Amino acid sequence: MRHPRTLLTTALGLGLAAATLGAVPATAAPSASASNNSYVTYEKSKENAAANKAFFDAVKKSVAEKRAANPGALAVTVVYSAASAPSFRTQIARSTQIWNSSVTNVKLQEGSNPDFVYREGNDPRGSYASTDGHGSGYIFLDYRQNQQYNSTRVTSHETGHVLGLPDHYSGPCSELMSGGGPGTSCQNATPDQRERNRVNQLWQNGFAPAAS
Secondary structure, eight states: OOOOTTOOOOOOOOOOOGGGOTTOOOOOOOOHHHHHHHHHHHHTSHHHHHHHHHHHHHHHHHHHHHHHHOTTOOSEEEEEEEEEOGGGHHHHHHHHHHHHHHOSSEEEEEOSSOSEEEEEEOOTTOSEEEEOSSSOEEEEEEHHHHHHSOHHHHHHHHHHHHTTOOOOTTSOTTSGGGTTTTOTTOOOOSOOHHHHHHHHHHTTTSSHHHHO
8 A cells, every 4th residue: 555755654663473463464574674673763763753743633633623513522532444454453453442441531432434544554664653644644554564563562552642642662561652662572562551541641531631
């Protein structure tokens, strides 16, 4: 899948776990070291950081517009579509379950009129969160990276950007947003307590704190 040059992206390097790959298509992958270097280089780039911010801003705007149209809603629900990432439906469902069981002030839900979408394809930078240049957010899941690394962790990490968490590659494996920092042996796909607390703080009492 090709994307416009203007798109900003965020790559992840994550732990090898073939058991979690589900129906990820088989493609010829480059050497692990070459791929890792490509992913890590992009992960730590300013472009990556800018892409994460643009993505979260797009999600916030979409959710805010919906809440403005229905001000009586008490819960914050972020709606997604997995229609453009059919190979990763299992991982997306697991990631959604992980986040929905980890935090209380925001809920992820698949549905129509989504606030963001998942996409799949090949990109040497790996998986990332970005926007389409028109204010809509999406998560791109790279085939090769998801074959080499723990696919559920990849998806759960990228979904963390939906909820406002930045990358923190110097963190331990127990920290979901450490991404590829801990190395390829990291299998954790669950946010730690600090990350859970931060998401709940961002989305507390509806959307206002997150918007600010």
